Amino acid sequence: MTDKNSKELDHCGYIALLGRPNVGKSTLMNTVxxxxxxxxxxxxxxxxxxxxxxxxxxxxxxxxxxxxxxxQNAKKAINRYMNKTASSTIKEADLVLFLIEAGVWTDEDEAVLKRLKNNRMPVVLVVNKIDNFSDDQLLGHLQTASEKYDFENIVPISARKNRNINQLLELIREKLPVSEFYYAEDQITDRSIQFISSETIREKLMSILGQELPYSITVEIEKYEETKEQTLINAIIWVERDSQKGIVIGNKGSVLKKVGTQARIELARRLKQSVHLELWVKVKSGWADNQNLLSQFGYKEK
Ligand SMILES: Nc1nc2c(ncn2[C@@H]2O[C@H](COP(=O)(O)OP(=O)(O)O)[C@@H](O)[C@H]2O)c(=O)[nH]1
Ligand SMILES: [Mg+2]
Known part of the structure; x- marks a missing residue:
């Protein structure tokens, strides 16, 4: 959207979303x-x-x-992979958004902040999930959070309810460096549709299985074919043990069927085309702690 007649300069840069699990980083990403x-x-x-x-x-x-x-406790290779991914992101960022949950401050938040301090990066504190509180309560929470560090700014938001998001975006604009655009204007990610498909299936597994979800579960897209009429996707759900295989399949295949239906509907909406989705569950013991298998399943440094 570069207007050739305008003298305004282009700005472009990386904004890292950091914070402990569950504070709403991915929700914020989708909202913006x-x-x-x-x-x-x-x-x-x-x-x-x-x-x-x-x-x-x-x-x-x-x-x-x-x-x-x-x-904090990165015992398995997959956890170390996740930590490394988060840490290296700090270094390439032009701006760090440190997300916390309003009214909550845990040891994990403290540990993330410690890493940010060590990197001496300017940090914007984003206090998410403010929809859970009244204005009065919130003021107290913001006061407490502001004392944790010398933050550049503090922005209270609700990623889910879309509150104060424009204010946050305005702040980001002010801080972005002058630069040409790195990506095409209509591009929204560097990830492939195969990747998004496997993530969609994993999300449905998580929401349908809930507490029963085996921790070590991953989805590999084995075949992805687009024709004029439809998209054909074959995916393997990898688990670590036979008992987990039973959980994922469910009684008479009920769980797997539900996962398949929900994933297919969402993918069809995204692809604007009908989707034929086939799912298999397979066992490969120890994949979450095996470097070679991790790369095969797409856990590669980017
Ligand atoms: N009430 C409320 N819940 C939120 C908000 N943003 C995210 N959540 C929920 O918090 C949970 C974790 O969100 P997610 O984006 O996966 O967190 P992440 O682990 O930091 O990426 C999900 O259940 C979200 O729906 C918010 O603004 N308000
Ligand atoms: Mg997330």
Whole structure:
């Protein structure tokens, strides 16, 4: 949307969304993009990869990076992968948004802040989920949060209810460096549709299985074919044990069927075409702690 007649300069830069799991980073990403790119859930391990979301306005291109939350006990290879992804994002960012939840301050928040302090980055504190509170309560929460660090700014928002998002975007515009756009104006991510498909399936697994969800579950797209009439997707759901396979399939296949239906409907809406989706559940023990398998399943450094 570069207006050739206007003298206004173009701005472009990376904005890192950081914070412990579950504060609403992925929800905020979807809200600012006006489109669902990232999967979200109440479960802490929802985001596993670094995901770029691009918002282009006249003269401003914002490159948001959604990250897995930083974990404190990174025992398995997949947790170390997630931590590394979040940490390296801090270094490439032009601006860091540190997200917390209004009225809550945990040891995990403290640990994230400690990393930010070590990197000496200017940090904007974004206090999310303000829809849970009255104005009076909120004022107290903001006061407490502001004492944690010398933040550049503090912005209270509700990512889910779309409150104060314009104010946040205005602040980001002020801080973006002058630069040409890095991406095409109509591009919204650097991720493939295959990646988005596997994430959509994983999201449905998480919401349908709830507490029963095996921690080590991943989705691999085995086949993706677009024809004129429809898109054909074959996906494998990998679990670590036979018992987990039973949970994912459900009684007479009921769980798997529900996952397949919900994922198919959402993907068809996104692709604006009918989708034929086939799901298989397979067991590969120890994948979450195996470097080679992690790369095969798409957990690669980007
Ligand atoms: N009440 C409320 N809930 C929110 C808000 N933003 C996110 N959530 C919820 O918080 C949970 C975690 O969100 P998610 O974006 O996955 O968090 P992430 O782990 O930081 O990416 C989900 O259930 C969201 O619906 C908000 O502004 N208000
Ligand atoms: Mg997330």
């Amino acid at each position: 993009l006006g489109e669902k790119l990232c999967i979200t859930s109440r479960k802490p391990q929802t985001t596993r990869h670094r995901i770029l979301g691009i918002r282009t306005d006249p003269h401003y291109q914002m490159l948001f990076i959604d990250t897995p939350g930083l974990h």
